Amino acid sequence: MSFGFAPHPQVSPPPSADPAAPLSRMLEPAEWASAGIPLLRNPREVVTGLHDRHRPVPSTAIVAVLDSHERVTASASFTELTTAPDGWEFRNVLLTHLRRVIPHDLRLRAPVRTAVLLYCREGEPLWTETDGAWMWGLRDACTLHGLRCGAYITLTPDRWQVLGEGRGGRRPRGSPSNEPVPEARRTAAGARENRRTTAPAEVPHPAANLPVARGRPVARRTTDGAPEAHRQTAAR
Structure with a gap:
């Protein structure tokens, strides 16, 4: 009877280490x-x-x-x-x-x-x-x-x-x-x-048929620094 160490099983490299994976x-x-x-x-x-x-x-x-x-x-x-x-x-x-x-x-x-x-x-x-x-x-x-x-x-x-x-x-x-x-x-x-x-989520404007952001009007600063209420316009 002979004793020895079993060979280590081959371990496949992770997907990221395989150069062909990308x-x-x-x-x-x-x-x-x-x-x-x-x-x-x-x-x-x-x-x-x-x-x-x-x-x-x-x-x-x-x-x-x-x-x-x-x-x-x-x-x-x-x-x-x-x-x-x-x-x-x-x-x-x-x-x-x-x-x-x-x-x-x-x-x-x-x-x-x-x-x-x-x-x-x-x-x-x-x-x-x-x-x-x-x-x-x-x-x-x-x-x-x-x-x-x-x-x-x-x-x-x-x-x-x-x-x-x-x-x-x-x-x-x-x-x-x-x-x-x-x-x-x-x-x-x-x-x-x-x-x-x-x-954020958008919904169409009921009057101008343009999408606007949901929520309450927010304050926008004008050129003289005074706040101006408006609705935030969303992208078309």
Whole structure:
């Protein structure tokens, strides 16, 4: 009889340590087109409204939740700088921001709200691996938050483009990377934390048919410093 030590079983590396893993956590344009992503009825209005609200610069991502009438019910923007795009990491950051701005819909039998993602970057409006990672992350985050996965939109210095649909336009365009974010768009923490901004729920204005923020009128300072009551206007 001989005694000895049994060899250690081989342990597979964690997914994040596998160099090929990030490549599998992205969606090719054909995969995205065949995923049944619902088309936006008015993508220009959605893009313009998110751009006016968040004023994105390159590397800024804006995730927004739309109701059945394509009104923005919540949105959040943040800057994500990465040299190795990974859909798993993008999924986590999107899920974090969704949880901060809107409750999940996991109790519903079928999603009633749709999440869209607008990503501002340099370069051409053609598909890149970073776009593929954002697509993967958006689809997975929507599943985990009980939302329908919606459009993925790129915003470049030349134009905006809904990838997978072929629809786009020249206005609005991506802002220069050195353009400051307006103070009104920042939160107290957002000034130090990747310029994160959030948008509250919105409802249409009963008279002018424009969306306004819910709640009581708030005071706005005029040029002479006197307070002026008004309702906070939401983005279209």
